[in-house]
Amino acid sequence: MRRFRCGTAPGTVSRAITWVIVALGLSWLTWPVWGSLTAPDRETVTAETPALLFALAGLIVLLAWGVWYDCGCHAPALAPVTLLVVVNSAVRTLLSPGSSGVEPTFALPLLAGATLGGPAGFLTGALAAMTSSIPLGLVQSPLVGQTLVWGLWGLAGGGLRSLRTRTAWFVGVLVCLPLGIVSGLLLNLIGWTGETAATTGAFLPGLPPLASATRLWEYTWATSFAYDATRAITNATLLLLIGLPLLHGMRAAWGIAPGPTDQPARNPRVSSAARERRARSSTLNQLWNLDEGGTE
Secondary structure (H helix, E strand, O other): OOOOOOOOOOOHHHHHHHHHHHHHHHHHHHHHHHHHOOOOHHHHHHHHHHHHHHHHHHHHHHHHHHHHHHHHOOOOHHHHHHHHHHHHHHHHHHHHHHHHHOOHHHHHHHHHHHOHHHHHHHHHHHHHHHHHOOOOOOOOOOOHHHHHHHHHHHHHHOOOOOOOOOHHHHHHHHHHHHHHHHHHHHEEEEEEEEOOOOOOOOOOOOHHHHHHHHHHHHHHHHHHHHHHHOOOOOEEEEEEEHHHHHHHHHHHHHHHOHHHHOOOOOOOEEEEEEEEHHHHHHHHHHHHHHHHHHHO
């Protein structure tokens, strides 16, 4: 009997659903870059937010089903994800992180991906973003982008799952730095179309993708780069301090390392000399038994 492992995907159903969500989400989020002439303005995005959140919630429920299905339809398949979502939501709700970029809530989805795999990591981050926004009263237009960004941290952690625990921890610390900056760029896309009067990097409809991307970077550098860098450093520091024991404990608890029953039975290698001794012993036993029988 093999140890239950959440996150493995023999049918790759959850992986396919995850990449569909990522493709659709990034296409919508980066619309001002690749299609600046037709990108919706801030008022349109605000008006469409309820429909977008409803559609996104439906896709996340579908992903949860995919993770459950790929884990063999076991009842406790989503228990690790549920626990991590509750913990991460509590951290955001109780500590109210976010002041000056101090947001330690991205590290846990990264560790979830490194433990349970990319789909489960994405699900952990996305669910934590949505559920923690409800008590904070932050169910607004930025939540669509926040849900996607939090999920991408978990998906990035999935790339560390095949690494040894110490290596995954070290690479995870390094990955936090670029992820923090990229997160800022993606989150700025939500309201950037309304910044037509900004002094630096203002949104200009009709520009080619490269020019729009350049202006987005200029806007980010001028408005939120310090905030984004603080986010990156905060999560990297958190992982540096407590990430290794957390990752080791999560992997030990949820079956990344093969258990004793996962190891195939090994036939002991017997030398030829030992086999000869066994044969002689068997022959002597037979002769002894025959001799005793004749004596009787």
